[in-house]
Amino acid sequence: MKKIILFMSILAVANINAKSRSEMIREDLSKLGISQEIIVKTIELDKEIPNVVSEPDREKIENMALEIEKLLKRNEKNFVLSENLINIYNALGKSDAEKLNNLKRYEKYNPYEVSKLFFSNMYYSNKGDFDSYNKNYEILKEKYPDYLITRIAVTYTIGEDAIWNVMQTDEKAALASLNSIMKMCDDKKKTEESHISDEQAWAYKLTMGWFAISFYLNENRTQDAIDFYYENFEGKNKPSEEILYYNRYQNWYIKSELARANKNDFYNNKKLFEENLKKINMFD
Numbered sequence: 001m002k003k004i005i006l007f008m009s010i011l012a013v014a015n016i017n018a019k020s021r022s023e024m025i026r027e028d029l030s031k032l033g034i035s036q037e038i039i040v041k042t043i044e045l046d047k048e049i050p051n052v053v054s055e056p057d058r059e060k061i062e063n064m065a066l067e068i069e070k071l072l073k074r075n076e077k078n079f080v081l082s083e084n085l086i087n088i089y090n091a092l093g094k095s096d097a098e099k100l101n102n103l104k105r106y107e108k109y110n111p112y113e114v115s116k117l118f119f120s121n122m123y124y125s126n127k128g129d130f131d132s133y134n135k136n137y138e139i140l141k142e143k144y145p146d147y148l149i150t151r152i153a154v155t156y157t158i159g160e161d162a163i164w165n166v167m168q169t170d171e172k173a174a175l176a177s178l179n180s181i182m183k184m185c186d187d188k189k190k191t192e193e194s195h196i197s198d199e200q201a202w203a204y205k206l207t208m209g210w211f212a213i214s215f216y217l218n219e220n221r222t223q224d225a226i227d228f229y230y231e232n233f234e235g236k237n238k239p240s241e242e243i244l245y246y247n248r249y250q251n252w253y254i255k256s257e258l259a260r261a262n263k264n265d266f267y268n269n270k271k272l273f274e275e276n277l278k279k280i281n282m283f284d
Contacts, residue, residue, distance in 0.1 A: 051249035082106035149194035230279035
């Protein structure tokens with residue numbers, strides 16, 4: 001089973017019910033009686049959280065962890081920061097005791113069962129505790145079968161290798177499944193019920209898209225990869241600047257992989273090469 005790797009990010013379009021990440025954090029932490037000073041600092045830190053999976057600067061991750069720990073000492077109810085620490089602690093190789101204490105704190109103060117089940121499973125997956133992972137997973141499927149976050153959890157549990165195998169045998173069916181989840185990420189009613197902000201929704205959409213894009217790149221189908229990215233994440237489907245900034249690490253990584261493949265395959269075809277660069281929109 002592949003470890004769950006989440007890229008935290010999202011998409012804001014016209015819908016009065018949509019919530020930005022900062023709005024959601026402010027609302028959630030205010031309900032817990034956390035001071036406005038800590039809330040503002042939490043929002044600032046949350047925007048700067050690196051993609052710990054691919055971030056090469058370990059010192060940057062360590063400094064971020066220290067900043068988060070300082071705020072949690074001031075008010076341990078800040079489950080937003082405890083949630084961020086789940087993957088950060090795993091990336092830093094923190095002790096099992098530190099990881100478990102953070103998880104217990106997160107589960108104690110997060111009032112939303114659906115997200116609690118989902119994010120706690122990041123801990124269990126990283127630890128290799130698949131009995132606890134499967135228990136949470138089954139609760140998600142039983143109690144929240146039609147929720148966006150459950151569809152995402154099912155896809156993560158299936159894993160990239162299995163998705164690629166389906167793409168090879170029945171590409172149309174695999175794409176239909178991924179596209180249906182991506183469509184749910186644009187549905188503000190579905191994101192709200194899973195307690196997912198605009199920025200996070202776009203992150204999950206990007207992750208679903210990466211399953212297809214990475215498959216195409218692995219199969220040397222560079223043009224299909226570039227076209228898929230453009231049709232779903234650029235042009236008319238390009239999100240707001242706020243969402244792009246929040247997702248800059250993940251989005252830049254995908255753009256970089258596409259640009260590299262474009263250069264390798266089409267550099268000698270100047271017209272196509274330049275058309276693809278515009279689609280990738282590398283330096284926007």
